[in-house]
Amino acid sequence: MSDCLTPAGSNSGQEVAQSTLEQQVLDFFAPGGPLAEHDPHYRERSGQRHMALAVARAIVEHDALVVEAGTGVGKTFAYLVPALLAGERALVSTATKTLQDQLFTRDLPYLANLLGLPLRLALLKGRGSYLCLHRLHQARHTVLRSDGALLHTISRIERFAQSTRTGDLSELEGLDERSPAIPLVTSTRDNCIGSTCDHFRQCHVNVARREALAADVVVVNHHLFFADLAVRESGMAELLPSVHTVIFDEAHQLNEIGTQFMGxxxxxxxxxxxxxxxxxxxxxxxxxxxxxxxxxxxxxxxxxxxxxxxxxxxxxxxxxxxxxxxxxxxxxxxxxxxxxxxxxxxxxxxxxxxxxxxxxxxxxxxxxxxxxxxxxxxxxxxxxxxxxxxxxxxxxxxxxxxxLDIAETVRTRMLKRKQLPVQEREPESAWDEPQVIHEVQSEKLHDDHRIKQGRTWIFTSATLGDEPQLRWFTEPCGMQDVATLQVESPFAYATHASVHVPPDLPLPNAPEHPAAVARLVAEAASQIGGRTLVLTTTLRSLRVIGEALRRRFEGGDSIEVLVQGESTKRRLIERFRLGDDEGRLPGCILVASASFWEGVDVPGDGLQLVVIDKLPFPPPQDPLVEARSRRLELEGRSPFRDYFLPETAVMLKQGAGRLIRRENDTGVLIVCDRRLLQMSYGNRLLKALPPMRRLASREELDAALQAMACRHGKD
Missing domain, CATH: 1.10.275 (Fumarase C; Chain B, domain 1)
Structure with missing residues (x-):
């Protein structure tokens, strides 16, 4: 980081550095610390403190750490605070541009101010996010005069080009991310002409890269990171060698994103x-x-x-x-x-x-x-x-x-370490806190034989598996020897959330199943005035359930049905968050699939019912799924037990995670798949969910919905 920052300790004493950094972390999160003084709503959370101490230890020891931190732990501050206090350059990578923008515009400036650190921050996105001045000039001559709508959008972008500093097209209000104008005015690795371009010096991509090279903390996304590993083109090749700490938030997406770019x-x-x-x-x-x-x-x-x-x-x-x-x-x-x-x-x-x-x-x-x-x-x-x-x-x-996975890439090009056996150990007494539910430490070998790392790697997410070793994440990412830590959510799920599995719905593969789900959703959502998110596993179910709900509420003014694909994700979520706007608008049912299973954050009363149409098993006919299954069979393992069930458990946890986003939220989860009750694997999948109260009958479900309705004046 900047020369004016003071590191947590000197190289001459790693133990002193570790104790110093850990004490600084403890002081920050203490009841009388800077965070508590500045935020009157702050409450000390042992899970957050424990995760922050684990990250601090990994930073001092130049080690790798995998952390599953349940919703509400406060994992963002838990990794940012020790990284900033360490006084070394850091890189933070996320899966979504939404979290990327949140870190850069909100979390990092807030913490830098509290810590009194003069941090230089940089936000680095992929080429497709930045206006290309050369391509913009070409677009004016390429677009047909008959295409009035596209010409109008190009004109808006030309005006934007006169005032923008960053060239980030997300700053242009009202520009649809699906606009056909965007590929015309942005560059790709294929069509960028590099230093021969007349606009090279003021190129927004190059300006962003120069700022990243000079920054103390750089925020990127996983796509950009792996694109650089694949083609050495995004500027990370120059940036990464100078970085001490690399943090991957939303790390559960690493394997799928990485395989896209390494092929x-x-x-x-x-x-x-x-x-x-x-x-x-x-x-x-x-x-x-x-x-x-x-x-x-x-x-x-x-x-x-x-x-x-x-x-x-x-x-x-x-x-x-x-x-x-x-x-x-x-x-x-x-x-x-x-x-x-x-x-x-x-x-x-x-x-x-x-x-x-x-x-x-x-x-x-x-x-x-x-x-x-x-x-x-x-x-x-x-x-x-x-x-x-x-x-x-x-x-x-x-x-x-x-x-098939990114294991080899991670081991040889990122961690650059040998694969070591995993040993389970009891936590040390100072770390033995009730909210830490499992910790696995990599085997420590003699210094003469252990591969020393010059960089700290932190991988974290709310969902990284359904068992203590987090093998769902560590195996395909080549991290079997990396220390893992699980920190459970501080939320009181048993009193604030319930789960219901209807025992009498048709089996999920029955043709009448989507219609039956739609009827259940309509009846349940009517009781609470909307406030319902329906997550489907297929686009066919999305269409059938969406159309059935539209017909059910057509002509009424009490509930509005939103369906994925009819507008952008951002606009759908904005409308959904509005809810009934204190009675001025209809309540909402949002029917969605794919990316809506994660990254949807609607705290408070805006979302109180999540309905999952059926268990999200990976599609067995998918070529990548088939190839991974064949590999497990050749290894003498069970594809169903070791691949399909863990994948389903993680996806189910992601979907259920949309329900409770803040400490006082309440809600009900309905999983419309009776295999959870009838099949032997059902218990494993139910245990993967947060510890919600079970609603065994339709009467108990109706009672729970009515209780929520009464609290909000819907009775």
Whole structure:
């Protein structure tokens, strides 16, 4: 960090440094400490204090630590405070831009002020978040005059460009993140022309990177971090070596995000983007020097022919690709279409190569076309044994090759340590506090044999598994030898929350199940005036349940039904949080899937009923799921016990975690899957939930809902 900051201790005495940092942490969280003095609502939480001490110890020992901290522990302050007090440069990575912005604009400035530290903070996002001045100039000449709406958006962005300091497009009020203008005015690694750009010095991406290199604390996201590990392009290669402490919040997403970037993809959308840029650049800067229209038409036709070979498939279909041709595709047509695409790319690359002296745009386009040829060559080779390959089908195609997990990447490129056996031990007396439910310490070897780390790694989330060793997280992330800590939530779930599993609903795979769920939701939500979040496991259930609820409340003014996909996630949650706005608006039912299972934070009375349509088992036909299952079978393990159940437990915990967000919140969770009551694995999944009171009958459910309604004047 800055030279004016004082480290917690000198290098000559690690024990002194550790005790000093731990004491500073204890003082900060003490009843009479800075936090308590500044915040009259602050209450000391032993779990938060314990986690903060564990993080402090890891920082001093240059060690790695995995922490599962239940909702309400206050994990953000528990990792930030020791990291800031240590006086070393830190990097914090999150899974979502929402938390990234919260850390940068709220939590870090607040703590820096309380601690009296003159911190230099930086926020670093991916290229797609920043306005590209070069691409903005091109967009004005690319967009058709007939597209009035898009031209209007481009004009708004041009005005924004005159006033913005950061170029972060999230600052432009009212710009939909799904706007077709965004890819036109932002750069990618493929189309950025680098230092040859006329706007290089004032480039918002480069300015953000320079600020990150000079900052004491840098906030990034997991996508950016792993993108850099994969291609060394985001600026992290220069930043990471100078960082002492790396913290991953929302770490439960690390494996899935990491595998996306450590593999290889080629999408027909990438080819069509190249077509558009090739035609626009060629016609604008080299008209007549090549037949740009024919080259672009050949590329576009080749990409569409490849899509036609696949035929009509439901959106989201994933075709296994274990042989030379993806499953169910014609073995003659697919290779021919792939070769035709490569030929069209080769023709385009040849024409672009001759234009390289005309400007950097042509050089970059040539590199893009060449890189796509190389990816086609890779997909024409057999898939490596430690990876899985599939064809992702929607309106466009994606050819995907992915590792099964990120274990090797984490061990060799991040932690850079040997894999050591795990030993369970009793917590030391000073750490023996009731809210710490499990701690596992990595084996300590003699210094001559132990790999020394120069960097501290902290991985934390509210949900990292359903058993004490947190193997669901540590195994695929290559951290079997890393110390783990579980800190339970301080919330009084037994008195504030209840769970009900309806015993008489149809089985989840029955055609009538979604309609039955919709009827139950309508009856329950009516009792409490909305305040209901419905989480579905499939888009089909989302549509069926959403439509049924719309019909049920159509024409009424008491409850408004919101359905994912009809607006942006941010706007849906904003409307949902408003609730009935003290009687001025209808109450809300929000029906959602996918990303709404986590990251939705509606504290207080705005959300009091969460309904999960069925157990969120991983889709067994998914190629990645199949490959992971086969690997477990080869190891002599049970895919169901060691993969499907832990995955389901974590997802179930994530969904249930939307219900109670603050100490005084109350609510009911309904899981509409009677397998929880009938199957032997049901108890394991129920135990994964917070310790809520069980509502065994419909009468008990109605009583709980009525009690909440009475408290809010809905009776």
């Amino acid at each position: 290889m993809q080629l999408g027909s959308g990438h080819v069509l983007d190249l077509c558009r840029d090739l035609l626009a650049t060629g016609m604008q800067s080299a008209r007549g020097l090549a037949d740009w229209q024919t080259l672009a038409r050949q590329l576009e036709q080749a990409a569409r022919e490849l899509r036609l070979v696949v035929g009509q498939r439901p959106a989201g279909t994933k075709l296994r690709w274990t042989e030379s041709v993806p499953d169910t595709l014609n073995p003659d047509e697919w290779p021919g279409a792939l070769r035709a695409l490569r030929t069209a790319l080769e023709d385009a690359a040849s024409a672009l190569d001759m234009m390289s002296e005309l400007g950097p745009d042509f050089v970059r386009l040539h590199q893009r076309a060449t890189a796509m040829q190389e990816r086609i060559d890779l997909f024409q080779q057999p898939c490596p044994p430690d990876a899985v390959r599939w064809l992702d089908v929607s309106a466009q195609l994606r050819l995907v090759q992915s590792p």
